[in-house]
Amino acid sequence: MTQQEVRRTADQVLSLAPDSVSRKAGSKLGVPERWFGAGCSREGVVWGVCRGGDGMSYRTVAGTADPLESAGPVSDCTCPSRRSPCAHALGLLLLWSRGEESVPVAGAPDWVGEWLAARGGSSSEEGAKSPAGERGSGLADPEAARRRAERRAERITAGAAELEQRLADLLRSGLATAERPGYGLREETAARMVDAQAPGLASRVRELGSVVTSGPGWPTRLLEECALLHLLGRGWQHRERLPGPLAATVRTRVGLPSAPAGPPVRDHWLVLAQYDLPEPRLTTRRIWLYGIGSGRTALVLSYGPAGRAPDLALPVGLALDAELSAHPGSGRLRATLGERFAPPAPATVRPPGVTTTGATVRYGEALRDDPWQESVPVTLDDVVPVPDGDDWQVADARGDTALPLVQGPAGRSGLWRLVALSGGGPVKVFGECGHRGFTPLTAWAPGAGEAVRL
Template sequence: MVETNHDSPTLGIDTWTADRVVALAPDPSSAKNGKGLATLNKWSNLGKEQQIIWGECKGSGKDPYRIQVDLSEPAFRCSCPSRKFPCKHGLGLLFLMVSQPTVLTEGTPPDWVADWIASRTKREEKQKQKLNQLEKAIDPEAQAKRAHARLNKVKAGVQDLQMWLNDLIRQGLTSVRTESYQFWEQPAARMVDAQAPSLARQLREIPSIINSGTGWESRLLAKLGKLYLLLESFQRLESLPLPNQADIRNQIGWTQNQSELITALENSSTSSQSSQYLQQDLWLVMGQQIETEERLRVSRTWLWGKHSHRYALLLQFAHGTQAFEVNFGLGTSLEAELAFFESAYPLRAIIKSRENSSSFVSVGEIVGYETIDLAITSYSSALVKNPWLERFPLTLQQVIPLHRDGKWFIRDRANNLLAIDPRFERVWTILALSGGHPVMIFGEWNDNHLYPLSIWVEGNFYSA
């Protein structure tokens, strides 16, 4: 069974078009296969009730696949084994709805649809109850004691790490070339004990830099320089502005849960803070990436505000095979108020509230960088505010994928080149989608490479 919950504005049947259905497809082949299923002889038990549509589609087995869609988000569920979101059957039902809307007759949902609706409602209620319980469970006095105890542990760990780095620099960077992984794991484990998990993660990333090929020395020096800047900044934490303090704490490993974030913003006495960290807008889903760290899966979804012209990063975490709380449809949009985490350059956010809307964002409304130089200049300005930015959202207009000297690049109309991340495995896909013509590409920039997440071709969004 496959289920997904693609967040976008509430839409009636009349507002859907074939292009909007294509925009939901995870890849061109899914869109093509979905269109192939949009024939009435493949479907049975079709129906609708308000924003819910459903139907059964003939498959390879004896039993048809059962598909239901909530158009208000849209959310999908299909009984097929596909791991694509949405699957071709969900797309096929939407294509059928667009081409032959009268075949979806008004009626009472069958039990399998009613059960799905009830389960989604129950899940939403549980989430609200969970947030309420978190708010009630907060004991300010006990919380302050725990925070003070952790701060003392982190301070001791930071002092140890500074001494270790000083010894490393005195020995010279080339001395670490032959060191084993354990050389870096020992101080990393010390940072875990000091309750500074993000420092541990940064230390564990260093061996991959040493083995990254020509120029590793300069990359290692840059990494250690940022790490040393972080440690020095932590020693002067209380003398820095509050947004910078938040960035430093985040890089050390402090976290803030959703309930605490919203409560802090609602209790804020300054209107300037509210305008900076609370943003109502129509948000377009620009790109998504799911990474796995041992058994923990991390989902990153980038949004772009139509009116605010600002980016927002939504993070979700799931353990093992557990489903993410929400799955967002690439190219869809949602009318929502986001709450941003405190930062000198706010990017990470959570959804505070949502509203219904029938608006869509078109390609002509997206503000992207016309040249790579402008994009890097914007990135440089962001680094001035937060030197520890690890991923920066870039939307590049009128660019072409290019292969040169065994490496892949993105070329703008001024013939500037931006290196594509060597880890990116679908470069031939974006080349095929572009057809060698200028397209718009969105991705994450990490100071060395761009990792493409989506490509917009002729008004349609595709996952890169």
């Protein structure tokens, strides 16, 4: 089977983006109305001309090699962007991922053929010329990919050092300065982290703004978040001295993409929960799975560009006979769904549960391995939702401990479904436990065979 016959998914394409800015811009460009003359070959090349918002048109060509490979696909574009791959290349690959109705197999135009010829005869990363533009990407060269990775690491290191200085300036001037109108730490520093190709640092810097407006006690919470930012920056600067799994976690947290590591695990995976986190130009779908045979819990992420839902959708409560490949990191919860051997089927198995005390212990253990972990997946056994003033909590039916309930993706309606399912009696609930409390996602009533999404 040729490369072209296996079209990659949107989330695999978006994992190539060098930063969140490119990812969002590429998502906007992955629609047919932005392209003309788009086509692809069975040898693994896709091309097209993009109508830019500035009135210009840009010739773009990209290889369709597996996006999870470390070197990524070959790409070139006449746009002036210095990012690699640029937003036009990401948009073109997203369009190609839609199928042959969006990008049909066709004969390559002359400029693509000339680019292929130039690429085949060029061994230089920086100085190659191509008909598609003034520079050749050289992405097919593993040595060039290694040098690019080194340059990006240097930029991230410089960005982490600058972030450390800005955090020190904030502490010297006092946390109260963060409340002043026009205070520029957040957006200006976040933009600097984007320039440093560290989108994970940029995202955490932007979140500082919500802490300042979070109500009484915000200085304490701001100091905590600044400490975590400081810890992440220092972790990156000294990553060579960290244990392998923790170093992988640091790389992921600063925003470097990760590929699955190790052999895939085949199991019957029970779909515990699925929900979307919408952003202005991107939707992230989180799917929690439980391996009935392995006892492992895994998180599968899927991304949808602007105007499109993520490609992957799995029915909650059913089991899937499939392979999963774990990504590196301390928790090793993130995984990529591989080959599926049968359609999802009903399952009567439920994941084993813990008490509310056990859930907090599990979260504490996760923080030991990943201090930036906001929550962990847990299943609570025999808990009852009870009112707590204006809020709610889940209490152990046979104990005296409880966890505050945090509204899930469905908001208050999910809470009311949980209360109605319980009817004042104990239920089994799966969700995410973090420093704010427990977010319920799926529940099972005693004796009921089906899972209820909350």
